[in-house]
Amino acid sequence: MNTEQFNKMKSGKGFIAALDQSGGSTPKALQFYGVNDDAYANLEAMFDLVHEMRARIMTSPVFTGDRILGTILFGMTMDREIGGKGAAEYLWEEKGIVPFLKVDKGLVAEADGARVMNPMPDLAEVLDEAKDHGVFGTKMRSVIKLANETGVRAVVDQQFEVGRQILDAGLVPIIEPEIDIFSPEKAGAEVLLKAALLDALGQLGPDQQVLLKLTLPEVDGFLDELVEHPNVLRVFALSGGYTREEANGRLARNHGVAASFSRALTEGLTIQQSQAEFDAALDASIASIYEASIT
Template sequence: MNTDQINKIRTENGFIAALDQSGGSTPKALAAYGVNADAYSNDAEMFDLVHEMRTRIMTSPAFTGDRLIGAILFEMTMDREVEGKGTADYLWDVKNVVPFLKVDKGLADEKDGAQVMKPMPDLADLLVRAKAKNVFGTKMRSVIKTSNPTGVDAVVDQQFEIGNQIVAADLVPIIEPEVDIKSPDKSGAEELLLKALMKHLDQLGEGKLVMLKLTLPEVDNFYKPCIEHPNVLKVVALSGGYSREEANQRLARQNGMVASFSRALSEGLSAQQSDEEFNKTLDAAIESIYQASRT
């Protein structure tokens, strides 16, 4: 484990850029960037275009470790290069940004008001490859839609079961049990989630580090017990469908929680922009999210 990277995540101001849209969400991300479906004729061309978009973001002068502590990559992005270096090495060696890898394979069908993750039969091999490519940690997402204790427990149990496998591979897992912002009882779901998280965190054992990626809560500083837990390296927030402005406002009220935004980071970026305009737009987005993360 890279102690410089641990210290950066633990102590430095900044946030995590989520650049990990995968097969299902890539067309939507490209469309928001001004690249419509008629610009590509198959998945390979689509992924080439999204890598160009991500490369443009990562190589921008606005994108540095001064305001970013990490970036989450899609598997195919990890396997590619940026300016002649493996993406993870480029992020850390050139930009001083800690690299993470999205490892889940999407969501299973809803059951008990929640969606656990689909099976990950190749996870062990993927973790070996990630470690070999100097990735620091991972990210995996489940979704909680209602305040059903059975569903919440299923999500958190699975997250920590796989999280322990990731810790054993000498990587730091970002555990992401997202509470849907449209949940009919969002605060009730959050109460159940906090209880389940604390139970599992207390069972981790000394020295085992995890991170949490959580929906911005209805009650400010609700996840303070998680932030203060000795096994938690960092608690980060997902934007979850909120606009960047609302996500930033909510985040600024959470002490010790920092952003890990995806769509809210790339909001306003376009393939049609000149480099100057693109960099200026990205710089403004990064600055606003950085300031909201400093509280």
């Protein structure tokens, strides 16, 4: 494990930029960027366009390790070049930003008010490739829809089962059991999730630490026990569909929690902007998320 990267993630000021839109979420991300689905004929062309968007963000002079701790990459991004280097290598060597890799393969159908992850039969090979590129950690997402203890426990059990495999491989997992912000039982689901997370964390070894990426809670300070837990390297929050203003407001009221935003980060960026306009909009976005992350 890279000690410099570990120390940055543990105590550095800033947030994680989530640039890991998958095949399912890429069309919407491109639409927000000003690229309609009639602009590409197939998946290959779609991924080319989203890579151009990501590269434009990562190569911007305002996108640096001064305010951004890490960036989560989609697998196809890690396999491509940015600035003449592999994307992960570029982030760390040129920007001082810790690279992460999205490793999940999407979600199964909802059961017991939750959606667990699809199997990952090639995970060991993916982790080996990630290490070859200098990746520090991974990210995997599940979704909780209802305050159903069976569903919540299934999500957390699976996250930690895979998380231990990632730890054994020498990488640090971001555990992401997202609660749908539109859930009619959001507050109740948060109570169940925190209890399940505390149980799972208690089963880790004293030298095993994970990162958590959680939905911004209904009660300010609700995540404090997790922020202070010895097996938690850091707690991050997803924007989950909240506007950047709403996400930043909630984040600033939860001290010790930093952002790991995707849509809220890229809000207001369009392909039609000049480079100066794009950089100014990105700078304003980064500045606001950074300020909310260091409370």
